[in-house]
Amino acid sequence: MGLGIRKNDRVIVLSGKEKGKEGRVLSVLHKKQRVIVERINMIKRHMKPSRQYAQGGIIEKEGSIHLSNVMLVCPRCQRPTRIGNKPLEDGRKVRICKKCREVIDQ
Helix, strand or coil: CCCCCCCCCEEEECCCCCCCCEEEEEEEECCCCEEEECCCCEEEEEECCCCCCCCCEEEEEECEEEHHHEEEECCCCCCEECEEEEECCCCCEEEEECCCCCECCC
């Protein structure tokens, strides 16, 4: 269901006003099929003063993007790629880059 994108992956935005920008995934919202990417899709929120926001006022933070609008950037070949799965000898499944065939997971 989730296209294999996880927290701390580097992704590139494929469409929308932020097209072509790269960033690190801060969180994945599985049920909504959305991701929050660092410094991408910045939105403004009017916040009341609270413990977290002592001053209150207008806070700028990242908004979510649909999973279909981002693509993983392979850490080995540095190119946007689709993700494949491959079982290892010890039974674990790992993600692989479809372009360079290298294992993405450590």
